[in-house]
Amino acid sequence: MDGLSVTAPAHMAELRALFAATEGPMNFIAGGTDMLIAGRLLPAGGLLIDLSRIAGMASISTDGGDIRIGGATTVASIAADRGLAARLHALAEAAAQCGCVQVRNRATIGGNIANAAPAADLVPVLVAAEARLECIGRDGASFELAICDYTPDHGYLIAQVILSTNGLLPNSAFVKLGPRQDLSISRLNIALLAEFRDGHFGAVRIAAGALGPHPLRLPLAEVALAGKDLCSATLRDFLSALTAEVDAAIPGRSSQAYKRRAITGLGLDLVAQALGRSPRERLFEDAAR
Ligand SMILES: Cc1cc2nc3c(=O)[nH]c(=O)nc-3n(C[C@H](O)[C@H](O)[C@H](O)COP(=O)(O)OP(=O)(O)OC[C@H]3O[C@@H](n4cnc5c(N)ncnc54)[C@H](O)[C@@H]3O)c2cc1C
Structure with a gap:
């Protein structure tokens, strides 16, 4: 494949099918607040998958049990979620202090983790809470990883952030x-x-x-x-x-x-x-x- 192709799957099943069908380089974009700044992180070629339209990937579940936050959930949604603030005030506070309103409305939790900046604001909270990530590998299979073991070099998709009640x-x-x-x-x-x-x-x-x-x-x-x-x-x-x-x-x-x-x-x-x-x-x- 020459140059950069962009696709925006609507469902997880469509995303997994793309994983199976793509042989060349594959990258993700969510809010684009890191990737699109002066195009500095924009890949030169391969397939760029827009995660912002995948049904269910921008959701927060705090009812009972573990907290689950979809990888494409915006920082603004995290800052505004009362259920989340009640159970992990620090994460809501970190989200509220992340950038300005415009950035928070686009920026996502998955992008904050995958961009791997030393000063990423959500990550210290997730590290202290011993968060786990539900990732999807190139073979389309899901697996869990401790946040401390995650590195963007693996190229895994961060589908969900899991905050276990025990943590x-x-x-x-x-x-x-x-x-x-x-x-x-x-x-x-x-x-x-x-x-x-x-x-x-x-x-x-x-x-x-x-x-x-x-x-x-x-x-x-x-x-x-x-x-x-x-x-x-x-x-x-x-x-x-x-x-x-x-x-x-x-x-x-x-x-x-x-x-x-x-x-x-x-x-x-x-x-x-x-x-x-x-x-x-x-x-x-x-x-x-
Ligand atoms: C003006 C400005 C102010 C900012 N202020 C702050 C701040 O105060 N605190 C802070 O922490 N950050 C800040 N940022 C950085 C940025 O907004 C965050 O890091 C944001 O959370 C990135 O999310 P995104 O969805 O925009 O990522 P994108 O730009 O879409 O992607 C960033 C990287 O993550 C990868 N990626 C995205 N989603 C996933 C996923 N689900 N799975 C795997 N890989 C993925 C992409 O491939 C790319 O490599 C700021 C940025 C700007 C431009």
């Missing part, structure tokens, strides 16, 4: 730092999922973006909060752990000094948001001193 924790938050909130890529973003009861943390999972080639878990910061009482001493240990995470992730990088300071402010905002508290409360101010 969700009742309190969650997402915060980001960017030069301009609406139209900029995050300089740093962090997501936290936690159990918190009677002033005491239970399990804690934290992931951050823009600290390496892809978002990563922050085990030192998790240990600093998990099983501890909420008090200034715990928060101070948490802030020390966050700066240690920056030092380990980007040693010697020009942004290291800036990020090790920035992450402490973000860390306090993160905990305050997750617990429904104000970062201006004495407890948080004491920890920041």
Whole structure:
């Protein structure tokens, strides 16, 4: 096949038939907000499959059991879904802070994952929630993959994002730092999922973006909060752990000094948001001193 052909299947069955029939290069486009910027990611040839018209691929299911989000679901739909916000506030918050209105209306969760930007805003939340991806391979067969094992190099289609009930924790938050909130890529973003009861943390999972080639878990910061009482001493240990995470992730990088300071402010905002508290409360101010 010479040049680039574009097709827009209407059903999953049609999509799978395309997989079986196509021998040459095959690529996907959903919202196009990454791919169409100056055509920088547009493939030169092969088949480009438009995912935006496939029935059922832009849907959110939060009733009972696992949360399932179709790969072509827009970031705006994720930000607006009340059922999702009730079960994973951090994901709704990350979506609400992703780009501007126009971008959110086109951008999709599958594109955010597959574009694999170090600072992709939805991904730290998905990593902290231990999300699984339902993918479709070149042979048309479906299989599940942990988000940490996904790489766009495989060329798999992300059909659904699955958030298992076991991976969700009742309190969650997402915060980001960017030069301009609406139209900029995050300089740093962090997501936290936690159990918190009677002033005491239970399990804690934290992931951050823009600290390496892809978002990563922050085990030192998790240990600093998990099983501890909420008090200034715990928060101070948490802030020390966050700066240690920056030092380990980007040693010697020009942004290291800036990020090790920035992450402490973000860390306090993160905990305050997750617990429904104000970062201006004495407890948080004491920890920041
Ligand atoms: C002005 C502007 C501001 C932005 N601000 C932010 C921001 O604040 N935070 C942020 O995280 N991002 C931001 N972005 C980046 C972008 O909007 C997101 O990464 C978006 O989620 C990409 O989704 P999409 O559907 O537009 O992807 P597309 O551009 O359609 O595709 C991107 C890549 O993903 C692949 N792909 C798409 N869907 C799938 C799928 N289901 N399975 C497999 N591969 C797939 C495509 O083949 C392509 O390689 C911004 C972009 C712009 C232009």
